[in-house]
Amino acid sequence: MAEFAPVKYAAVGCGGMGRRHLRGFGTLHHSSARSMELVACVDTNLEAAKFYAGEARDLYGLGVHPFASVAEMKAAMPEVEAVDVTTDTGSHHRAVMACLEADLHVLCEKPLAITTGACDLVIAEAARRGKVLSVAENFRRDPINRLIRALIDDGAIGEPRLMIETTIGGADRIVITPWRHMKHTGAITVDEGVHHADILRYYLGEVETIYGETRLHEKVRHNTRSAGPGGFYAQYVNAFPDTIEPTGEDAIYAHLRFERGTVAHWVNDHAGHGRGQSGRFVYGGKGSIDSPGDRNGRPVVLHLTGQAPISGEAILDLAPSYHLAPLAAELFGGDRVWTFDFEFNVTDAKIMALELHELATCIRTGATPEIDGEEGRRDVALTYAPFESGRLGRAVTLDEVLQASHGPAYAYQGEIDRQIGLL
Ligand SMILES: NC(=O)c1ccc[n+]([C@@H]2O[C@H](COP(=O)([O-])OP(=O)(O)OC[C@H]3O[C@@H](n4cnc5c(N)ncnc54)[C@H](O)[C@@H]3O)[C@@H](O)[C@H]2O)c1
Structure with missing residues (x-):
């Protein structure tokens, strides 16, 4: 499929x-694309890099060279053109800057950086150097989310009026890693x-205003030695402390208004006790969409006023614009898949393959990544908007938050920037 030389990364x-x-x-x-060639790995913890290189050898027969810094890697292997950054969130801006300074194209895990201001830094550096900067935001790349977006765009439920986005659970457990509970990381x-x-x-386009509050409910969290998503954290959890004292908020409660007039209720509560919940619903003038969530391949359910629910293949008739890109169609079994049934880790890997392939395509063809620096920055600004709204005791506009330290809605993020030396 790839019509260009693979990108060494x-x-x-x-x-x-x-x-x-x-x-x-x-x-x-193992796809027809083979558009990227993994040749090196870097971790400030060299043992982690060596372990990764061992896995790359055992799983795929690759000779991947481990390094403790990007500068060392680039000096030893000048042929490397790009990087895939998956360091912890608080270090994204430092890691990405080091990569850009080494003249490398970058795919970075979400969030693009720890604050809107930190996003601005890496975006400016990528632009100055003419490098691709892409964000590995995986949820929207799930074919089921592509289908839902098409249903909305194609008018299946009429003009959207309300979206409800809810995540509740976690209680007082350490969620995956301790750094995920600290404000500055x-x-x-x-x-x-x-x-x-x-x-x-x-789903719904740009957000105009946000009213929100955030909480730090759980003052102590406990290590339950959970192996984490896909089981990948089992080998680390014994090194985590039995308890930690979080400094970062564990709940967002927000009300949003989009530019198109739709409103949304957004709950992201990782301190929920009792019955956990995750739900995503969009209500419009003709019906509603129940999303099955992300990376599980379960069918979308469409409810149209006065009709039986539609959840089978017939749903495609209401989404004529829905088509997956060629590699997504190859990996998920068709360009209009409406359900799929793979283990979590298999689905997860397919979506990440799409992210890597998009990076290669952008490097070789000059195309712009779907989630470029600006898109990633807007996601970060929206995430912090309820924090800034809570501080000000009023609704904020997304534009106010996007102004970072130059705007009126940056008290919370300003504290982080000061703590990590950006302000
Ligand atoms: N998209 C998703 O579904 C998803 C899921 C999990 C994690 N993530 C993201 O992936 C990132 C990593 O999360 P994780 O759970 O793997 O964290 P982790 O703590 O398991 O791993 C981070 C690694 O980065 C290394 N590191 C730190 N700073 C570095 C630097 N400057 N240069 C090189 N290596 C450095 C650490 O030593 C560590 O080995 C986070 O940004 C997180 O948001 C995304």
Whole structure:
């Protein structure tokens, strides 16, 4: 499929998500695209880089060279053109800047950076150097979310009036890693919440105003030694402390108004006790859409006034514009799939293969990534908007938050920027 020479790249960050991206590379490697060639890996913890290189050898027979810094890697392997950054959220801006300074194109895990101001830094540097900067936001790339977007765009439910986006659970457990509970390293509401900010914007377009409040409910969290998503964290959890004292908020409660007039209720509560919930619903003038969630391949359910629910293949008749890109169609079994049934890790790897392939395509053809720096920055700004609204005790506009430290809605993020030395 690829009509260009594969892009030689290095993985930067060899923890849980880095190893999931390695499986994404494996999927791409076994597809017709083969548009990327993994040749090196970098982690400030050299042992993690060596472990990753061992997995790359065992899984795919690759000779991947491990390094402890991007500068060392680039000096030893000047042929490397790009990087796939999966370091922890608080270090994204530092890791991405190091890569850009080494003249490398960048795919970076979400969120693009820890604050809107940190996003501005990396966006400016990528533009100055003429490098591709792409964000590995995976939820919207799930074919089921592509289908829902087409249903909305094609008018299946009429003009959208209301979206409800809810995540509740977590209680007082450490969610995946301790750093996800600290304000300056990417609190869980930011690290996980940004996925939902992106989905809200992906479905319904730009957000105009946000009223919100945030909370830090759980003052102590406990290590339950959970293996985390896909089981990739099992080898790290014994090194985590038994308890931690979080500094980052664990709940967002927000009301949004989109430019098109739609409103949304958004709850991202990682301190929920009792019955956990995740739900995503869009209501319009003719009906509603129940989303099955992300990366599970279950069918969408469409409810139209006065009709029986539609959840089978017939749903495609209401989404004529729905077509997946060629590699997505190859990996998911057709360009208009309405359901799929793969294990989580298989689906996860397919989506990451799409992210890597998009990076290669942008480098070789000059195309713009779907989630470029600006799109990633807007997701980060929307994620923090309820924090800034809560501080001000009023609704904020997304534009106010996008002004970062130059605007009136940056008190919360300004504290982070000061703590990490950006202000
Ligand atoms: N899209 C998703 O579904 C999803 C899921 C999980 C994690 N993530 C994202 O992936 C990123 C990593 O998360 P994780 O769970 O793998 O974290 P992790 O703590 O398991 O791994 C991070 C790794 O980065 C290394 N590192 C830190 N700073 C570095 C630097 N400057 N250069 C090189 N290596 C450095 C650490 O030593 C560690 O090995 C986060 O941004 C997170 O939001 C995304």
